[in-house]
Amino acid sequence: YQYIKDTYPKNPILEIPIWPGDCAWSSIYEYYTTIYRIPSINGYSAMVGRKYVKEIFWPLVSINMGILTAGQYNLLKQLRVKYINLHEEAYPPKVSPFPFKIAFGNLKRNPYCKFITEDGPLYLFEILDKSLPKPAHQRAVPAKTGLFYECGHMPHKKGKSVNDKQASAGTALFINSPAS
Numbered sequence: 116y117q118y119i120k121d122t123y124p125k126n127p128i129l130e131i132p133i134w135p136g137d138c139a140w141s142s143i144y145e146y147y148t149t150i151y152r153i154p155s156i157n158g159y160s161a162m163v164g165r166k167y168v169k170e171i172f173w174p175l176v177s178i179n180m181g182i183l184t185a186g187q188y189n190l191l192k193q194l195r196v197k198y199i200n201l202h203e204e205a206y207p208p209k210v211s212p213f214p215f216k217i218a219f220g221n222l223k224r225n226p227y228c229k230f231i232t233e234d235g236p237l238y239l240f241e242i243l244d245k246s247l248p249k250p251a252h253q254r255a256v257p258a259k260t261g262l263f264y265e266c267g268h269m270p271h272k273k274g275k276s277v278n279d280k281q282a283s284a285g286t287a288l289f290i291n292s293p294a295s
Contacts, residue, residue, distance in 0.1 A: 116151040118232060118239060119198055126197040127154040131218065132179040132210040135172050136163035140205050156194055173281075179211050181221025186280075188227040191242055199228060203236035 119128060130144040134157070141159040148155055156171060174190055177183075178199070191199075201222065206215040219238055223230050228240040274290035281287075 116147050116153060116200075116237075119153050119200075120151050123197040124151075124153055126195050127156045128198045128200050129175070129178070129191065129196050130155055130157055131199055131201045132205055133157050133172060133175050134159075134210070136160050136167055140207070140210070143202060143205055156196060178222075179218060180213060181218035181225065183222065183225045183227050184285075185227075188242070197242055198231075199240040199242065201238040201240065203238065 130141070132140075134141045136157065137160065139159070141157065144155055144158045147153070148158065157167075160167075171194075175187055178187065199222070201215075201219060203215045203219075206218075211218065222228060222238075222240050226243075228242050231239040231241050233239070271288060274288050276286050277289045278285060279287035
């Protein structure tokens, strides 16, 4: 937080993991906001507006696994976000089925940001200023728990892969079920 305060203190940051806004886990972010006075696009509120959930939480939730897409990059640029602060201490199973190290590793390899520093359980990434080409889709995420594969890219006998901008990889498996 001191690094952020010394470089871009007026730009809001994105705290990861991102929560729908009404979870006590995100009160950790409020603690740091109180001390350093750095604005954040996410935090805790007892009354969360639908606009936040629809326009911030859902579009950015895949960053909890370290997946930062071109669309998310553009949204962060619109919101003037300069840094992503990854909180290792805030990764219970509810936020991600994978360990924190998966998100950390994926963000380190992501072309839209670069790793800056680590301070205890906090890992700081800077959002790059230049537009970059869309990165190749990462089909598998290695983890101690096994491999994660997007179902739309898996072989299947029923259904078909369809474009779905709400799906984590932009593709979903669609099966048309006859009416009962």
